[in-house]
Amino acid sequence: MRPLLSRRCAPAAICAALALAGLHASSAADEPVIRVTARKFEYDTPEIILKKGVPVTIELTSLDRVHGFNLPDFKTRADAIPGMVTRVRIVPDKAGTFAFFCDVFCGDGHEEMAGKIVVKD
Amino acid sequence: MSHDTIKRRDFLKLAGLGGAVFASGLSGWAQAVKSGAADEFYFVQLSDTHWGFNGPKVNPEAASTLKKAVAAVNGLEQKPDFVVFTGDLTHTTDDPKLRRARMAEFRDIVSELKIKDVRFMPGEHDASLDRGEAYQEFFGKLHYSFDHKGVHFIALDNVSDPGASLGEAQLKWLAQHLKQLGKDAPIVVLAHRPLFDLYPQWDWATRDGASAVELLMPHKNVTVFYGHIHQEHHHKTGHIAHHAAKSLIFPLPAPGSAPKRAPIPWDEAEPNKGIGFRSIEADAKGAQYKLAELPVPKG
Numbered sequence: 001m002r003p004l005l006s007r008r009c010a011p012a013a014i015c016a017a018l019a020l021a022g023l024h025a026s027s028a029a030d031e032p033v034i035r036v037t038a039r040k041f042e043y044d045t046p047e048i049i050l051k052k053g054v055p056v057t058i059e060l061t062s063l064d065r066v067h068g069f070n071l072p073d074f075k076t077r078a079d080a081i082p083g084m085v086t087r088v089r090i091v092p093d094k095a096g097t098f099a100f101f102c103d104v105f106c107g108d109g110h111e112e113m114a115g116k117i118v119v120k121d
Numbered sequence: 122m123s124h125d126t127i128k129r130r131d132f133l134k135l136a137g138l139g140g141a142v143f144a145s146g147l148s149g150w151a152q153a154v155k156s157g158a159a160d161e162f163y164f165v166q167l168s169d170t171h172w173g174f175n176g177p178k179v180n181p182e183a184a185s186t187l188k189k190a191v192a193a194v195n196g197l198e199q200k201p202d203f204v205v206f207t208g209d210l211t212h213t214t215d216d217p218k219l220r221r222a223r224m225a226e227f228r229d230i231v232s233e234l235k236i237k238d239v240r241f242m243p244g245e246h247d248a249s250l251d252r253g254e255a256y257q258e259f260f261g262k263l264h265y266s267f268d269h270k271g272v273h274f275i276a277l278d279n280v281s282d283p284g285a286s287l288g289e290a291q292l293k294w295l296a297q298h299l300k301q302l303g304k305d306a307p308i309v310v311l312a313h314r315p316l317f318d319l320y321p322q323w324d325w326a327t328r329d330g331a332s333a334v335e336l337l338m339p340h341k342n343v344t345v346f347y348g349h350i351h352q353e354h355h356h357k358t359g360h361i362a363h364h365a366a367k368s369l370i371f372p373l374p375a376p377g378s379a380p381k382r383a384p385i386p387w388d389e390a391e392p393n394k395g396i397g398f399r400s401i402e403a404d405a406k407g408a409q410y411k412l413a414e415l416p417v418p419k420g
Binding site: 099114 | 212213250280283284285321322328383
């Protein structure tokens with residue numbers, strides 16, 4: 001796991017938003033990291049706020065079983081696996097609100113397991 | 122005209138139950154009917170019955186909707202050649218015993234169909250949590266093919282993988298299967314989920330569905346019937362038509378028309394609004410199909 005310490009978060013407003021979203025700086029790449037934990041039938045970070053043009057890495061894990069993380073508007077998907085961290089890099093090159101959801105059927109409630117990424121200019 | 126051939130007048134009586142008729146838009150169908158062409162037949166598609174679902178706000182009659190649909194099919198003036206259920210026969214549960222109990226109840230209810238040629242397919246609610254183990258105990262193979270009066274039917278499984286993939290093995294099976302068919306052969310593909318990217322933001326897609334469509338593309342006469350999205354929908358990928366059927370439990374919003382893919386609430390003023398089933402009349406020679414959307418009777 002990467003350190004939780006935020007090292008570089010330029011504009012204060014974005015920094016606050018990123019912190020709310022569970023986002024931290026990567027010590028290695030010096031790129032923000034957002035930790036997202038999945039479990040039936042929710043993500044602990046259902047809303048992620050990003051700044052356009054600032055790439056981030058999402059670190060996925062799960063507390064109970066395999067879930068999915070699918071962000072079709074960025075053609076990105078990955079599995080969230082218990083006991084493992086899956087890293088997904090996102091380059092938010094367009095502003096707007098974009099849905100992500102679980103695409104690994106996980107039971108009665110699967111259809112409600114979703115969140116959104118808000119990319120601000 | 123053979124005994125099994127539906128007369129146009131009778132077909133319109135079916136549509137007269139209150140359903141809308143959707144012609145698949147290919148020329149020549151009417152002429153084929155007039156000429157009494159052989160190999161015409163019709164079948165009924167029922168989908169997304171979700172037996173075991175409990176949600177009074179979206180369907181307070183959930184315990185009786187399937188039974189009413191069975192009665193409606195039995196009441197059709199002209200018997201269909203066969204009936205196909207395109208998945209989500211039961212509503213999902215984590216409890217394997219309850220899953221099997223729901224499947225047993227579903228099987229008992231549909232055993233009341235007068236038509237005994239009934240084909241089943243799994244949906245993710247039936248098969249994703251145990252990779253189709255319980256489903257196969259009750260309903261048989263997850264993917265298969267059969268022939269009926271000149272039409273080759275291929276039932277694909279894009280649900281027993283919880284990640285909604287057909288998988289390499291099934292795609293290989295499909296490829297080998299298609300090699301044995303002429304390029305002009307009438308082919309109907311049955312699936313639960315859409316094989317194309319209908320609306321990926323709501324997971325209305327199959328992860329490797331494009332691979333199946335690519336395999337089907339060299340064949341001139343391919344039509345796909347599927348479920349999953351709980352509404353009538355028509356789309357074309359190239360020359361291949363894809364027709365989604367209504368659910369028999371609750372409707373879902375049109376793709377992207379609502380913030381969430383949440384069920385549309387029950388309308389007391391119009392019970393059963395948005396749910397129903399479909400008859401499909403086939404003219405095998407021309408590989409043309411005429412669809413009629415039929416309602417679940419009130420009361």
